[in-house]
Amino acid sequence: MARASADPGVESEWREFGPLELTPILDAALDEFRESGFHGATVRQIARRVGMTVPALYYHHENKEGLLVALLELGTGEVAWRVRTAADEHPDSPREQFVSVIEAIVLHMAYRFRLAALDGEMRYLSPGNRRRYGARRKDVENVLTEVIENGVEKGVFALADPVETSRALLGMCQSVGRWYHPDGPLSPEELAERYVDIALMTVGAHPRLQR
Amino acid sequence: MARASADPGVESEWREFGPLELTPILDAALDEFRESGFHGATVRQIARRVGMTVPALYYHHENKEGLLVALLELGTGEVAWRVRTAADEHPDSPREQFVSVIEAIVLHMAYRFRLAALDGEMRYLSPGNRRRYGARRKDVENVLTEVIENGVEKGVFALADPVETSRALLGMCQSVGRWYHPDGPLSPEELAERYVDIALMTVGAHPRLQR
Incomplete structure (x- = not known):
């Protein structure tokens, strides 16, 4: 299911998923x-x-909440790392940056669906833990917003509201974690491809494929 | 917060939200x-x-699960009714149909955020109840998919994958129920307006506003 990780320094390492x-x-x-x-x-x-x-x-x-925090932080830490690495891979092309960031998020939600589905339990955290976890989650949204705003500045994207679009896209991608199952008809890579096409539309860019 | 419902037969009744x-x-x-x-x-x-x-x-x-089923069915029944009524309002314009359907879903997720946030508990239902509830939820997705496919047929929309786009849009709109709070900066109507603009992009149609 996952690509082999031959060399930790290899390009596109963020696309490789070993077992959780x-x-x-x-x-x-x-x-x-x-x-x-x-x-x-x-x-x-x-x-x-x-x-x-x-x-x-x-x-x-320490306690039950400590276990939940540890799991939520593993998930957000991993997706934040993938998203930053994906964005850094194409510093000069907002379009490729955007494609890679959406791909990284959707791949994470599908490969790590067990962890991703835990996100809804976040509301049961005590206020301090919820704040800390919320901030880490926000990291991913901020990277996505920056990539979109950069694309608008460079005239590659055309859309009304980068901040709201970024939040909406994250909601869209996160929903994958609530229904995705590896026994379903789509591989994580196929699903990511479709979501990238849909996401490209929201920023006023042409999708890559016509199916 | 909600518009007054003067006459139950009035047009756009689906936009009116009394208290839950x-x-x-x-x-x-x-x-x-x-x-x-x-x-x-x-x-x-x-x-x-x-x-x-x-x-x-x-x-x-009957029991605790009966209470959850009753609440989930109230929520899905209400949103399904709003979405069907919204779609029926503009039988000849796929664009207006699409705008109204997205508006109905987002308004529901924001006005009924208490109910909408319960959706994640669905996975704890016993198989029979989960199947029944899943089918009712699917109603909304089916209406949206039909509206998109109709728009593609009539040459109003241009997109690669109506079925996947419909599922992705629903995930996007449902995510509103997980973070929306009436004390926040946006009214349900303002939020619905922004989501309609984002959704129009995904079907290759021009958004209504430039902010």
Whole structure:
């Protein structure tokens, strides 16, 4: 499913997805949160899934919220890294930058759908954690907005409202994480291609393909 | 905030939003689901919120899942009605149909953000209920897809993939329900106007405004 990562310094590394690497505790917590939601999940049940005692689990993570924060930060950290790397790959072409950024977001939502679907649980975080996580999420939106505004300045894009379009596009791409399943008809790459075409339309640029 | 509904037979009734009319039990259940998620919510706590005994609550609703189903069906029923009414208002203009359908969806997500944010809890439904609810949700997507395909046939719209664009637009509009708050800077109508402009771009039509 994922491309092989031959060399960590290779170009387009942001397109390569290995398996989701989680510790056994975080892997069990992710399953538990997905099945029972944050409030329905219990540390006892997570410990049972991973074959660990509750005190042993508390040795690694402060509490249930700490587990959710760790998972959400893994997801946002990864997508933020991919998006920045994708944007940096084409500093002189706003169009290629935009294409790569949308591609990176959609690939992340599809390959990391288990993590991406957790985003809705963010509202159960305590205010401080919600603020911190919200800021990291905003990173991705800011990169996208900058890329669009840069394209407008250079006359490559023509649209009414870069900030609102950026937020709307993110909403569109994030929705992929709520329905995508690897057994479905589209690979992450095929889906990303279609979303790139749709996204190009929103900035007044011609799509790459006609199907 | 909402326009006055002078006459239920008046044109554009789908644009009018009164307060969300819920029974006291469903209102309490909605608050409880929003604060604690489906799995964290308890029938006991919902009964306490509404000042009722648990047996009295069970007289009205079968169980906790019945309460969630009732709320989700209220939301999807309302948006499906608005979208169909909006589409029927302009049978001869695919562009006006499309504008009205997007407007109806975004207005619903903003005015009914309390209900709309509940959509993510859908995955906790038992298979039968999830199937039924999924089909009702699909109604809205089908109307939007028909409107887009009709516009392509009539040469008003030009885009690569009406089905994928329809799904992507719905994801974009639904994301509004996850962040919209009436205390924010934009009214539902202002937000709908911006989303209509963005959506028009995705079907290759000119937006209405330049801001």
